[in-house]
Ligand SMILES: *[C@@H]1O[C@H](CO)[C@@H](O)[C@H](O)[C@H]1NC(C)=O
Ligand SMILES: *[C@@H]1O[C@H](CO)[C@@H](O)[C@H](O)[C@H]1NC(C)=O
Ligand SMILES: *[C@@H]1O[C@H](CO)[C@@H](O)[C@H](O)[C@H]1NC(C)=O
Ligand SMILES: *[C@@H]1O[C@H](CO)[C@@H](O)[C@H](O)[C@H]1NC(C)=O
């Protein structure tokens with residue numbers, strides 16, 4: 001019913017269009033009209049969500065300038081329509097108007113409906129490509145009755161429920177057929193298809209064809225590509241395939257062929273790709289195949305092949321036996337010199353693994369896994385210098401891994417798991433460019449330090465061996481490491497330092513009772529409980545753990561976390577850091593010893609601003625207060641700048657023309673007396689730092705307290721990151737400056753023993769020159785007591801910045817909670833994302849996202865897209881890693897702010913940190 005209506009409507013619109021067209025078309029050549037008309041009718045049936053067809057206008061004289069339309073310039077008629085337009089809807093009849101259409105390519109759309117038989121009959125049509133659509137229904141049997149000049153039919157990946165139209169076989173001109181993934185069940189075509197002698201490529205893969213392959217196909221002597229994979233073809237392997245002389249690609253994989261591979265395969269001299277995998281083939285590969293000299297890829301995996309590995313592939317000596325005149329066995333004639341991919345996995349091959357590799361010099365992938373091969377891995381493996389992937393897993397290979405393996409220097413993926421290999425991992429692997437090592441054997445002895453030189457190493461699995469000893473420190477330097485599974489060995493000692501091993505999943509290290517470190521949740525007895533005490537006079541070389549003599553009360557304690565942090569940023573040279581950290585510690589410890597800070601009240605100037613009896617005192621630290629301005633007049637609601645845990649902030653212009661920010665404190669949170677209030681506020685007023693918002697004065701009455709501070713013109717960081725108009729965003733340079741400036745302000749506060757407690761992007765203000773200024777510091781001192789509840793509810797209200805120890809009664813809250821908030825802020829600045837983002841059905845926590853991305857090696861993708869790639873990777877990634885370290889769950893693992901500054905400065909000038917650590 002519906003369909004009928006649609007067609008009626010269509011016909012109607014067609015008529016209308018024709019009628020209106022005739023009126024306009026007097027001056028045009030009629031041939032053009034047909035194309036415009038046809039395409040407009042076609043468009044009427046189509047949904048075009050991405051507006052690809054917006055240039056298609058019925059008023060145009062010619063469609064030749066329309067998007068996706070190509071014309072023959074001489075005839076000005078449409079010859080091609082193109083693909084990938086995300087169109088959905090029905091393939092309509094409008095296209096019938098396009099009498100000169102040669103190539104109809106509507107692939108990769110979402111078109112549905114049935115194909116009209118007459119479409120195929122268009123006399124000029126050569127190529128019809130409807131692959132990757134949802135065209136359904138059935139193809140009428142007579143569709144291809146008159147197929148004109150049709151050469152190529154591509155219908156792959158549609159949802160036809162029926163069989164191949166019988167008439168397709170009668171299209172004498174067909175050269176290419178792709179009917180893959182259509183769900184066809186019957187093979188009808190067969191006998192006729194053999195008479196279509198021009199066919200060059202046939203793709204019937206991914207259907208449900210069954211029974212034997214029609215023998216008539218042997219006549220297709222021009223056919224170079226035949227893909228029958230993923231059907232249910234059965235029967236003995238056809239001997240006559242050897243007659244299809246032009247075959248270059250033959251894919252019969254994933255069918256139900258049985259029997260032996262016939263000798264006739266050796267006749268296919270042009271064969272490049274041969275895939276017989278996942279069938280039921282028995283015995284071995286015929287020796288005649290050594291004549292397939294152009295073979296690039298040979299895939300016999302998942303069959304039932306038995307016997308030794310084919311000697312004619314693996315041992316040219318076998319051939320020498322036949323031809324003893326040739327002394328130089330390497331350059332022996334016919335062999336698979338070009339072969340790159342050889343997959344014989346999952347068969348029943350047995351016997352000793354041996355290679356004479358001269359014949360396999362181009363081999364890139366060798367997969368012999370899941371057979372029953374025995375004996376050691378031959379040293380000749382090292383001669384396969386082009387080898388990328390070697391998979392010998394799940395055999396019964398024994399002996400040790402040969403040292404010669406270092407010669408296979410492009411090896412990226414080595415899989416030896418589930419054999420019975422023993423001995424040690426050869427140090428010669430240092431010459432390789434591994435991305436992956438997999439093992440699951442009986443390997444013993446320590447992991448060689450040379451693994452630390454495989455700088456491209458991404459995935460390592462050495463689990464379930466008998467490895468002993470400690471882990472080499474060099475592992476911490478592998479920049480691309482994604483996974484490192486050493487579970488179930490006998491390793492002991494400390495996990496290497498650095499972010500990777502600090503955050504490694506416990507399952508990757510479990511089953512080694514003697515390993516220690518935070519990842520195995522076991523402190524290392526020799527080192528962790530005691531702080532490392534260092535002689536400030538020592539050089540970087542001696543930092544590695546020895547305990548120099550006590551140096552009186554100038555003793556310097558370098559926290560473990562500092563060492564971890566330092567190690568984590570792999571590019572930072574130990575020497576430089578150690579020395580700068582030491583200097584810093586000396587400085588901070590001297591300034592700490594100077595605390596408590598004393599303030600003179602000398603320059604306080606106070607006067608009653610109003611005559612009100614109950615009036616308070618407006619105190620400006622730096623001179624004459626603005627007498628005429630009543631306190632309440634200071635608070636103009638229209639000038640509210642924002643609200644925080646302590647109250648609202650307003651902007652006010654004083655009488656002298658100066659703009660200040662005034663914070664009206666919420667009374668309920670402050671219970672301290674006027675004296676205490678004055679004392680604390682004056683202390684805060686003394687604090688001066690270019691990256692801190694200066695407190696300039698205050699006003700106090702029992703019912704109203706105001707804090708007057710410097711007005712920072714540029715607005716908050718939060719606004720810049722999350723509310724900025726598009727196009728006006730912070731550059732990488734700006735962002736780095738904000739991070740560094742904020743770090744400096746915090747370090748300064750911490751030096752004065754002031755914890756901020758409330759780091760968040762809305763508390764970081766940006767001044768006119770782009771420099772950050774941290775505000776709202778020290779306000780916790782105005783609270784009656786530093787109660788954990790008050791802290792977390794009133795101050796640390798900003799979601800996502802709150803350090804985990806706020807939730808844990810047993811952990812003391814220190815300045816490290818600011819370091820946590822700072823770490824979150826760093827990631828916020830780099831990614832441009834909020835610390836916690838609520839999606840429709842999901843909550844994304846920024847730290848977790850960045851940590852996950854880091855583990856998967858795609859941390860670069862986290863950088864704010866608005867930077868459009870305009871940032872130095874060598875700065876952005878370490879900065880993000882630093883952010884992650886700062887958000888360590890355990891407070892003592894977070895660095896001090898002074899250390900953070902040093903690290904940031906090194907990140908910014910990597911060239912200055914290049915001296916070797918020795
Ligand atoms: C494909 O078209 C159908 C209706 O024709 C529509 O429901 C579906 O959402 C479309 N799919 C895509 C990916 O556009
Ligand atoms: C054969 O077709 C399958 C599925 O369409 C495809 O995955 C495979 O790569 C093809 N084989 C060759 C040799 O092109
Ligand atoms: C494969 O062929 C065998 C006979 O050769 C038959 O018994 C079996 O059912 C076939 N399997 C499939 C999946 O068609
Ligand atoms: C068969 O193996 C060849 C060569 O390895 C490969 O190109 C092709 O994609 C494989 N076919 C399938 C269906 O995986």
Ligand SMILES: *[C@@H]1O[C@H](CO)[C@@H](O)[C@H](O)[C@H]1NC(C)=O
Nearest residue numbers: 253254277278299301341343
């Ligand atoms: C061999 O063919 C199978 C399909 O049966 C495919 O999964 C596998 O990847 C192929 N091997 C190679 C090395 O291409």
Ligand SMILES: *[C@@H]1O[C@H](CO)[C@@H](O)[C@H](O)[C@H]1NC(C)=O
Nearest residue numbers: 403404405406407428429431
């Ligand atoms: C590794 O490379 C070095 C220098 O390039 C070479 O001397 C050494 O023999 C190589 N090792 C192996 C096992 O090939």
Ligand SMILES: *[C@@H]1O[C@H](CO)[C@@H](O)[C@H](O)[C@H]1NC(C)=O
Nearest residue numbers: 535536537538548549550551
């Ligand atoms: C450290 O060096 C200073 C002078 O550079 C020296 O006075 C002091 O004794 C040294 N301390 C130790 C413990 O070596």
